[in-house]
Amino acid sequence: MDxxxxxxxxxxxxxxxxxxxxxxLFPPPEAPVATSTPQAPAPEMALAPPAADPATEPGAPEAAxxxxxxxxxxxxxxxxxxxxxQGGRIDLLALSDYRETxxxxxxxxxxxxxxxxxxxxxxxxxxxxxxxxxxxxVPGANTPWTLAQGTSLSPGAPVTLTWENGLGLVxxxxxxxxxxxxxxxxxxxxxxxxxxxxxxxxxxxxRHGKPADLQNFFILHEGVVQMADGKLTELDYGDxxxxxxxxxxxxxxxxxxxxxxxxxxFTDKYWMTALIPPAGTPFTAVAKHVPGADIYxxxxxxxxxxxxxxxSAEARLRLFAGAKEWEVIRRYxxxxxxxxxxxSIDWGWFFFLTKPIFAVLHWxxxxxxxxxxxxxxxxxxxxxxxxxxxxxxxxxxxxxxxxQPELEKIKERVGDDRQKLQQEMIALYRTKKxxxxxxxxxxxxxxxxxxSLYKVIFVTIELRHAPWIxxxxxxxxxxxxxxxxxxxxxxxxxxxxxxxLGFIFIGILPIALGVSMWLQQKLNPAxxxxxQKMIFAWLPWVFMFMLGSFASGxxxxxxxxxxxxxxxxxxxxxxxxxxxxxxGNIRAGLRRKAKPPVPK
Numbered sequence: 359m360d361x362x363x364x365x366x367x368x369x370x371x372x373x374x375x376x377x378x379x380x381x382x383l384f385p386p387p388e389a390p391v392a393t394s395t396p397q398a399p400a401p402e403m404a405l406a407p408p409a410a411d412p413a414t415e416p417g418a419p420e421a422a423x424x425x426x427x428x429x430x431x432x433x434x435x436x437x438x439x440x441x442x443x444q445g446g447r448i449d450l451l452a453l454s455d456y457r458e459t460x461x462x463x464x465x466x467x468x469x470x471x472x473x474x475x476x477x478x479x480x481x482x483x484x485x486x487x488x489x490x491x492x493x494x495x496v497p498g499a500n501t502p503w504t505l506a507q508g509t510s511l512s513p514g515a516p517v518t519l520t521w522e523n524g525l526g527l528v529x530x531x532x533x534x535x536x537x538x539x540x541x542x543x544x545x546x547x548x549x550x551x552x553x554x555x556x557x558x559x560x561x562x563x564x565r566h567g568k569p570a571d572l573q574n575f576f577i578l579h580e581g582v583v584q585m586a587d588g589k590l591t592e593l594d595y596g597d598x599x600x601x602x603x604x605x606x607x608x609x610x611x612x613x614x615x616x617x618x619x620x621x622x623x624f625t626d627k628y629w630m631t632a633l634i635p636p637a638g639t640p641f642t643a644v645a646k647h648v649p650g651a652d653i654y655x656x657x658x659x660x661x662x663x664x665x666x667x668x669x670s671a672e673a674r675l676r677l678f679a680g681a682k683e684w685e686v687i688r689r690y691x692x693x694x695x696x697x698x699x700x701x702s703i704d705w706g707w708f709f710f711l712t713k714p715i716f717a718v719l720h721w722x723x724x725x726x727x728x729x730x731x732x733x734x735x736x737x738x739x740x741x742x743x744x745x746x747x748x749x750x751x752x753x754x755x756x757x758x759x760x761x762q763p764e765l766e767k768i769k770e771r772v773g774d775d776r777q778k779l780q781q782e783m784i785a786l787y788r789t790k791k792x793x794x795x796x797x798x799x800x801x802x803x804x805x806x807x808x809x810s811l812y813k814v815i816f817v818t819i820e821l822r823h824a825p826w827i828x829x830x831x832x833x834x835x836x837x838x839x840x841x842x843x844x845x846x847x848x849x850x851x852x853x854x855x856x857x858x859l860g861f862i863f864i865g866i867l868p869i870a871l872g873v874s875m876w877l878q879q880k881l882n883p884a885x886x887x888x889x890q891k892m893i894f895a896w897l898p899w900v901f902m903f904m905l906g907s908f909a910s911g912x913x914x915x916x917x918x919x920x921x922x923x924x925x926x927x928x929x930x931x932x933x934x935x936x937x938x939x940x941x942g943n944i945r946a947g948l949r950r951k952a953k954p955p956v957p958k
Contacts, residue, residue, distance in 0.1 A: 407486045407498075407560040407657065430517050431510040435537055437680065441511065442472065445499045446519050446531050448541065449473070449480035451679055453629070460823055460831055469629055469679060478566035481631060481677050483531065483543050488556035488662055495523045496557055503531065513537045526551020526667075539680025540690060546672045549665040558662035559673035561633045563623055565654045568595050573627060578817060579704045582645045582656055583630070584622040586614050590701050598647040598654055609655075611646035619697035622656045623678070628819040630702055633658040634676040637695045681819050684720055704817050711810035715740075716818060723820070729833055730826025733911050737918040744803055745926065752930040757792045804919075815911040826914065830867070833911035837865030855907045864906035867913045872902030874920035881927050 427444035432451065439451035451470035458464045470479050485496040497503070501521055508517035516534040523529070527547055534542040545559050572580055572595070581594035593601075593612070601610035616635075622643040623632030635641045635658050644657040663671045678690070682703050691699035705712040718739060723732040741748070764786060772778040787793070815821050821834040829839050829846070839845045840852035842863035853859035875898035905913050931937070 407484060407562060407659065428505070430505060430508070430519075430533075432535065433510055433512050434535055435513075436539065437535070438466075439470065441517070441533060443503045443505065443519065445482050445484075445501055446497065446503045447480050447482035447499065448533075448677065448679065449478075449482075453681055456628075456681060456822075467629070469631070473566070477570055479564070479569075479631075481541075481561065481563045481633075481679065483545060483559070483561050483675065485529070485545065485547065485557040485559055486659070486662075488558065489664075490553070491555060491557060495525060495527070497521050497523075497529050497531075506530070511535055526553075527555055538686050539678055540694070541677040541679065542674065543677060544672060544674050546670065547665065548670040549667055552667055554664055554666050556662060556664045558659060559675070560657060560659045561675045561677065563631045563633060563656045563677075565624060567652050568654075569626060571626070577706065577813060578627060580626055581624065582622065582654075583625040583632070583702055584614065584620070584643055584645065584656075585698050585701065586616045586620040586622075586643055587618060588698065590698070592704075593645055595647075595654060598645060599649070601645075601647065604646075607644070607646055609646040609648045611644055614643040616641050616643050621678075621696060621699070622658055623702075624654070624656060625682070625702060625704070627817065628681055628822055630678060630680070630682050632678040632702065634678060634696055635660060636674055636676075637697065683819055684716065704813075706810075706813045706817075708806055708810045708813065711806055712813050715807075715810050716814045716820075719814065720820060728826065729821060729824035729911070730830065730914060733833070733915050734918045737915055737922060740807060741919065741922045741926070747803065748923075748926060749930060752927055754793055757790065761786065761790060761792065808916075811915055812908075812912050815909045815915075821909070821911055824911075826910070830910050830914075833914070834909050836860075836907045837867040837910050837913065839865035839867075841865075841869075861903060861906060864903060867910055867917065868902050868906035871905060871913055871917050871920070872898045874917050874924070875901055878920050878924045878927070881924065881931065 427442050429440035429442055429450070432439040432441060432448075436454055437451060438454055439448070441447070442449050449470055449472040451468075453467045453469055456467040458467060470481070471477050472480060482499050484498045484501070487493055487496045503519035503521050506518045506520040508515060511517045511533050513536055516532050518533075519531045521529045527549055530546045532544040532546075534544075543561070547555075547557070549555050569580070574580075579592045579594065581592065582598065584591040584593075591614070599610065601612055603609070604611040604613065607613070617640055618638050620641070620643060621632045621634040622645065623630060633656065640661060642657075642659040644655070644659065646655045646657070647653070648655070658675060660673050660675070665671055676694075676696075680686075684700070684703065687699050687702060690696050700713075715736070719729075719732055719736050722735050722739075723729050726732060726735070765783065768782045768786065769779065772782060815834060823831070824833045825831045826833055830837065832838075836855035838852060838855070840855075840860070840863045842859065843850050843852050845866060846852075852865075853863060855861075855865070879894055879898065901916075905916065
């Protein structure tokens with residue numbers, strides 16, 4: 359086995375070693391195990407609210423009553439929906455800026471849905487009773503509120519609801535909203551009765567069943583996302599269903615006491631709902647699954663209060679309900695004081711790379727307004743940062759080629775004595791100051807960068823439906839063109855990129871990727887070793903089909919990376935007195951393929 363073979367095998371082995379060592383040093387976080395033994399809450403902490411409404415069939419009377427309940431419209435530049443006066447719940451919300459598909463007449467993305475239809479998903483607020491109060495004495499999921507102030511909820515135009523329990527407690531609820539996705543819900547209670555009252559405010563986000571568009575992809579987290587005093591916890595829907603049963607919750611639950619800063623909610627690939635108590639105040643975060651009704655819930659329970667006659671209390675809770683836009687979420691984190699809110703975006707285990715990579719990509723996109731060209735410019739930035747290391751690697755590879763005649767002489771001199779061969783080769787490398795493994799460095803650096811960029815393109819909403827040029831209208835989706843219909847020239851549709859036909863009949867970008875890798879190889883003559891020659895000959899075309907169903911943005915990055923690497927290698931080889939014979943190497947390869955094998 360010659361040194362080029364060894365370098366190839368070493369590069370492959372080291373690539374896998376980097377991944378294995380990373381997972382050993384930084385394993386994925388395990389979901390905390392909730393105790394099955396219920397613990398009584400501290401006297402000053404929240405009381406437990408009732409469970410959310412059980413799942414109701416669309417034709418049932420309860421569902422019809424909720425659907426026909428009076429509503430208060432929600433109208434902002436980015437949201438449209440309504441608040442139901444039955445329960446004072448936010449249960450109808452659509453994202454005006456986002457459509458389900460690229461079709462001009464496609465429906466807008468529906469985030470929240472009322473009980474009674476498929477995929478019920480809503481936020482409700484209330485007070486949990488204590489002492490002599492019962493659940494009928496405090497506002498809950500089905501309380502008939504009255505609109506007291508305002509006609510519709512919009513930025514700068516709040517609405518206020520009222521309800522009296524008949525025992526002297528008067529409740530008011532005020533909804534406010536900003537121009538983006540942040541609701542502020544202020545609950546106030548006045549005790550006009552003759553007896554003290556103990557109660558605790560809470561907020562609940564409930565989902566009936568799993569989301570219909572649940573992707574269940576291993577690199578994407580969907581489910582509960584929670585920040586508790588600087589600690590991020592992620593639970594998928596399977597984790598919730600496997601939690602131990604907590605008797606006090608009458609469900610499978612995980613209860614977390616938060617000392618001062620945190621939030622909890624549900625995250626999808628691009629959308630999120632999150633309950634956010636005021637910073638610096640303690641609360642109880644609960645993630646639960648009600649098995650019989652198949653309801654998933656997140657709760658934020660605030661401290662209980664005891665009101666003497668004539669006293670009042672106020673509780674404030676914010677609700678984020680919208681798209682996980684990096685700029686908006688970062689502004690909420692920095693200006694609204696929401697602790698580590700940017701971590702609600704699933705940056706993955708390589709967060710130390712994905713975060714800065716996306717920040718640079720976003721900045722470039724703001725400057726030029728096209729995400730495709732931004733990816734190409736980002737590739738230039740990455741290659742520029744890595745150029746010193748790449749330069750050393752290319753120089754080392756060039757010097758290794760210069761040593762090939764001397765290595766061949768050593769092999770002829772020592773014969774089959776492999777120990778002697780290794781000793782003399784190491785001595786030669788030391789004398790000439792050449793590191794045979796230096797050529798592996800760019801490959802090792804490219805692996806985590808490639809994974810990180812794949813993560814960024816896959817999970818960030820800024821890439822969703824982002825166009826580049828011509829036929830590439832969504833950089834988060836595979837190339838829609840296909841050889842099957844001659845890239846749109848024939849009058850039939852291209853196959854689904856994720857199907858078998860789509861895997862075979864690839865598009866323009868995957869073909870360009872394979873050609874760019876092939877041209878990069880042709881800067882150098884083909885290896886003499888038959889095994890290595892075969893691997894190098896097949897590698898571009900294997901990658902071409904493998905990445906054919908990947909996001910167009912990722913394939914575009916790889917094409918740009920190959921092109922820049924080609925230019926770098928050409929310039930470096932010329933600077934060391936070696937003029938690459940690109941067309942000569944191509945012709946030599948074609949002649950070898952055309953030449954019939956010589957019979958033994």
